[in-house]
Amino acid sequence: MLLIVVFVPSLTFAPLLASGMSQLATQWQAEKVQMDLATTTAGKPAADLFFSLDQERRLTAEVLADPAGAARDELTMQRTVTDQAVAAFRPLAALNDEDAQEGLFDAIARTDRELGALEEERRSVDAGWSSPQRAFDYYSGVLESDLGVLAALGKTDEGQVNRQAQAMVDLYWVLYMLGREDAILTRGWVRGRLTRGEYGLVTDAVGARNHLMRSRVLPALTGDETPYAKITDGAAWTTMTTVEQRLSTSGGTAGQVALRGDSSQWRATVKAVTEELRDLLALRSANVSKIGYDHATMVFTVFISISSVGLLALALVFFTSWRLTAILRRRIQHLRHDAQELQQRLPDVVARLERGEDVDVDAEVRMLEPTPDELGELGQTLNLASRSAVLTAVRQAEQHRGFQRMLQRIARRTQILIGLQLKKLDELERKHEDPEVLEGLFDLDHLTARLRRYEENLVILGGGQPQRRWRKPVHLLDVLRAAQGEVQDYRRITVDVEGEAWIAERAVGPLVHVLAELMENATAFSRPQTPVEVRAAPVSRGVAVEIEDRGLGMEPEQYAAANELLRSPPRLDVMTHADDVRLGLYVVARLSASLGLKVELRSSAFGGTRVIVLLPDSLLVERPSLAPEPVRRPEERPQDTRPPQQEGELPARSRGRAMASVTAPAGSPDRDGDAPAGLRPLPQRVRQASLADELKAPAGRDNRADQDIWAVRDQSGRSSATIGAFQRQSRRRRTGDDDPAPRPSGSADPSPPTTEER
Structure with a gap:
C-alpha cells in the first residue's frame, strides 16, 4: 500500500508536467512552422509572384495600348520571370500542415486556380482578342488573391508577430494600389487621355494608397524603419504627387480626361517610389521574421527549461517518495516482524506454561527502541501490547494451572474419602447378614465405584x-x-x-x-x-x-x-x-x-x-507364566460344626463362614451333587473370588491376613446368578413361600459385578 505514496504524487505530477511540456512543444512547433511558411516556404514565392504579376500587368497594359511599341520585348522577358515565380508558387498547393496559419491553404488554392487561366489570357493579349480592361481585371484579380496569401501568412499564433505583419500586408496593398494606378496611366499616356472610368480607378487607387501610408504604414514604423517615416516627404513621392495633382486639373471632352505632363517623368518617379517602398517592405519583412523566430526560440528555451526542471522535479519527487516509502516500509516491516514474532512466541509461552515451566516476561518480550514520530509511538504501543499479551498469558496460565491443581487436590481428597467409603462398605458387607442390608450395601458399593470414576474424570480434566x-x-x-x-x-x-x-x-x-x-x-x-x-x-x-x-x-x-x-x-x-x-x-x-x-x-x-x-x-x-493361586472349592472347606438350622429361620452369618445351610430350590441348574435330594446348599461367597488375581487387592492390606474367604464355583462369570439365588431364597424364607416355582436357567436377577477393588 505504501507504493501508492510513491506512484500517486508521481502519477499526478507527471501528467501535469507532460501537459505543460506538450503545450510548449506544440506552440514552439506551430510558431516555427508558421515563420518558415511566412519567410521562406510560402512567403517568398508569394512575394515574388506579386511583384512579377504587377510588372506584367503594367507591360500588358502598355502593349495593348501600343502593340507596335518597344514594350513587347519587355513583356516577353517579364513573362519569363513571371513563369518562374508561378513555378515556384504552384507547389504550395500541395502543402497540408495542420500547424499552418488559418486560411492559408484556401488562399493558395484560390490563387492557383486563377493562375491556371494565365496562359489563356496571354494568348488573348497576343492575338488582340483581350481588351485592356479585361486584361487589367484579370491581373488585378490574381494579384488580390496573392495578397490574400500574404495576408494569411501574417496571421500567426503570436500576437506581436501579427501586429508587425499587419503593417507589412498594408505595405503590399500600397504597392498594389501604386501598380494599379501605374497600369492605368501607362495605357493612358500612350493615348494621351483617360476615360472617366479609368480616371475614377486612378483617383480611387491614389486615395487608398495615401490613406494606407499615412494612417497605417507610417505610424507602425519602429526601430531601424523610422528613417522611412519621411518617405512621403521625399523628392520621388513629391514628384509623383505633383503629377497626380495635374490629373485632377486636366480638362477634356465629355467622358475623357486629358493627360498633361511627361510620361517618362512619371515612369521614373513611380520606379523610384516603388524601390523605396520595396526596401521598406524588405526591412519590415526581416523585422517580422526576426520577431517571430525570436519568440519561437524563446518558447523552445522555455520548453527545454521547464522540461528539464520538471523532469528533475519529477525524479526528485519520485526518489524522495521512494526513499521515504522505503524507510517507512522497512520500519513497518520491522514492526510487522515483531508482531509476527509475538504471535509465534505467545503460543510457545502458553505451551511452556502448560508444561509447568516458569516464564520471565521481561526476557520473552523484546522492547522496540522508541523514535520521536508516529511510528515510534506505534512501536511503543506494540511494546505495551506485547508485554500485556505475554503477561496476560502468564497470569491466565498460572490461574489455569492453579485451578487445575486445586481441582486435582479436591478430587484427590474426594478419592481418599471414596476409598475410605469403599473400605467401610467392605467392613459392613462382612459384618451384616441381613439380605436386605446386604443388597443395599452392594448398591452403595456399585455407586461408590462409579463415583470414583467420576472423580477420576475431574483429575484427568485437571491435567492429572x-x-x-x-x-x-x-x-x-x-x-x-x-x-x-x-x-x-x-x-x-x-x-x-x-x-x-x-x-x-x-x-x-x-x-x-x-x-x-x-x-x-x-x-x-x-x-x-x-x-x-x-x-x-x-x-x-x-x-x-x-x-x-x-x-x-x-x-x-x-x-x-x-x-x-x-x-x-x-x-x-x-x-x-x-x-x-x-x-x-x-x-x-x-x-x-x-x-x-x-x-x-x-x-x-x-x-x-x-x-x-x-x-x-x-x-x-503374553499370558503370565505364573498361574494365579487356586481358589478352594466349597467342598474343600472345613466341615461346618454349627448347629443345624431350624426350618423357617434365616441363617446366622459368622465371620469366615459362608451360609452353607441356606438351600436353593431343587432342580436348580447350579445344584451341587453333594447336597441332599431336592435341596442344595447356597454357594459360599469368597471376597474378590470373581476377579482375576491381577485385579484383586493385596492380601496383606489392613493387616488382615486371615480375611474371610468366600467359596464360589469355578466360573466367575456366574457370580451374579449366585448372589441372585441367595437373595431369592432369603425373600422366600421371609414370606413363608417354601416351595416357589423355580426360575428358568439364566433368568436369575443379576447383581452388579464386582470391581477391581472389591
Missing part, C-alpha cells in the same frame, strides 16, 4: 492421571467386566471376548476408565430396554473392542466432529467448558492419546452408534 495401578497384567475379559461394573445400567451390557488377550499392567486402569465411559455413553443414549453389545477380538494390529448400542445415533457431521476430537484432543479449559456435554469424550480422548489407543465412532446397522477401540500391540502382553 488416574492413581489406580496394577503390578501384573490382567486378562482382557476381566478388564471389560471391571468397566462394566462401573456403569449404571450394567445389566444391559453383554460381553463377548474371543481369544486370550492380556493387558499390560500400566494400561489396565486407564483402559478400564475409557471402556467404562464408552459403555456408559452407549447405555445413556439408547433406550433402557435395548441391549449394549461389547465384543473383543484380535485383529492384525492388536485387539479391537466394539461397543454397539441401538440408540438414535448422530448426524455424519457430528460423527466427524467427535472423531476429530478423539484424534486430536484439545487442551480443555474446564472453566469455559463446564456446560459441555462432551466432557466424557474429552476424558476418553486424553486417556486414548496417552495410551496410544485409536477410538472411532461409526453409525451402527441398528441405527445407533458403534464405537471401535483399537488396542495396539504395545499394550498387549
Whole structure:
C-alpha cells in the first residue's frame, strides 16, 4: 500500500508536467512552422509572384495600348520571370500542415486556380482578342488573391508577430494600389487621355494608397524603419504627387480626361517610389521574421527549461517518495516482524506454561527502541501490547494451572474419602447378614465405584492421571467386566471376548476408565430396554473392542466432529467448558492419546452408534507364566460344626463362614451333587473370588491376613446368578413361600459385578 505514496504524487505530477511540456512543444512547433511558411516556404514565392504579376500587368497594359511599341520585348522577358515565380508558387498547393496559419491553404488554392487561366489570357493579349480592361481585371484579380496569401501568412499564433505583419500586408496593398494606378496611366499616356472610368480607378487607387501610408504604414514604423517615416516627404513621392495633382486639373471632352505632363517623368518617379517602398517592405519583412523566430526560440528555451526542471522535479519527487516509502516500509516491516514474532512466541509461552515451566516476561518480550514520530509511538504501543499479551498469558496460565491443581487436590481428597467409603462398605458387607442390608450395601458399593470414576474424570480434566495401578497384567475379559461394573445400567451390557488377550499392567486402569465411559455413553443414549453389545477380538494390529448400542445415533457431521476430537484432543479449559456435554469424550480422548489407543465412532446397522477401540500391540502382553493361586472349592472347606438350622429361620452369618445351610430350590441348574435330594446348599461367597488375581487387592492390606474367604464355583462369570439365588431364597424364607416355582436357567436377577477393588 505504501507504493501508492510513491506512484500517486508521481502519477499526478507527471501528467501535469507532460501537459505543460506538450503545450510548449506544440506552440514552439506551430510558431516555427508558421515563420518558415511566412519567410521562406510560402512567403517568398508569394512575394515574388506579386511583384512579377504587377510588372506584367503594367507591360500588358502598355502593349495593348501600343502593340507596335518597344514594350513587347519587355513583356516577353517579364513573362519569363513571371513563369518562374508561378513555378515556384504552384507547389504550395500541395502543402497540408495542420500547424499552418488559418486560411492559408484556401488562399493558395484560390490563387492557383486563377493562375491556371494565365496562359489563356496571354494568348488573348497576343492575338488582340483581350481588351485592356479585361486584361487589367484579370491581373488585378490574381494579384488580390496573392495578397490574400500574404495576408494569411501574417496571421500567426503570436500576437506581436501579427501586429508587425499587419503593417507589412498594408505595405503590399500600397504597392498594389501604386501598380494599379501605374497600369492605368501607362495605357493612358500612350493615348494621351483617360476615360472617366479609368480616371475614377486612378483617383480611387491614389486615395487608398495615401490613406494606407499615412494612417497605417507610417505610424507602425519602429526601430531601424523610422528613417522611412519621411518617405512621403521625399523628392520621388513629391514628384509623383505633383503629377497626380495635374490629373485632377486636366480638362477634356465629355467622358475623357486629358493627360498633361511627361510620361517618362512619371515612369521614373513611380520606379523610384516603388524601390523605396520595396526596401521598406524588405526591412519590415526581416523585422517580422526576426520577431517571430525570436519568440519561437524563446518558447523552445522555455520548453527545454521547464522540461528539464520538471523532469528533475519529477525524479526528485519520485526518489524522495521512494526513499521515504522505503524507510517507512522497512520500519513497518520491522514492526510487522515483531508482531509476527509475538504471535509465534505467545503460543510457545502458553505451551511452556502448560508444561509447568516458569516464564520471565521481561526476557520473552523484546522492547522496540522508541523514535520521536508516529511510528515510534506505534512501536511503543506494540511494546505495551506485547508485554500485556505475554503477561496476560502468564497470569491466565498460572490461574489455569492453579485451578487445575486445586481441582486435582479436591478430587484427590474426594478419592481418599471414596476409598475410605469403599473400605467401610467392605467392613459392613462382612459384618451384616441381613439380605436386605446386604443388597443395599452392594448398591452403595456399585455407586461408590462409579463415583470414583467420576472423580477420576475431574483429575484427568485437571491435567492429572488416574492413581489406580496394577503390578501384573490382567486378562482382557476381566478388564471389560471391571468397566462394566462401573456403569449404571450394567445389566444391559453383554460381553463377548474371543481369544486370550492380556493387558499390560500400566494400561489396565486407564483402559478400564475409557471402556467404562464408552459403555456408559452407549447405555445413556439408547433406550433402557435395548441391549449394549461389547465384543473383543484380535485383529492384525492388536485387539479391537466394539461397543454397539441401538440408540438414535448422530448426524455424519457430528460423527466427524467427535472423531476429530478423539484424534486430536484439545487442551480443555474446564472453566469455559463446564456446560459441555462432551466432557466424557474429552476424558476418553486424553486417556486414548496417552495410551496410544485409536477410538472411532461409526453409525451402527441398528441405527445407533458403534464405537471401535483399537488396542495396539504395545499394550498387549503374553499370558503370565505364573498361574494365579487356586481358589478352594466349597467342598474343600472345613466341615461346618454349627448347629443345624431350624426350618423357617434365616441363617446366622459368622465371620469366615459362608451360609452353607441356606438351600436353593431343587432342580436348580447350579445344584451341587453333594447336597441332599431336592435341596442344595447356597454357594459360599469368597471376597474378590470373581476377579482375576491381577485385579484383586493385596492380601496383606489392613493387616488382615486371615480375611474371610468366600467359596464360589469355578466360573466367575456366574457370580451374579449366585448372589441372585441367595437373595431369592432369603425373600422366600421371609414370606413363608417354601416351595416357589423355580426360575428358568439364566433368568436369575443379576447383581452388579464386582470391581477391581472389591
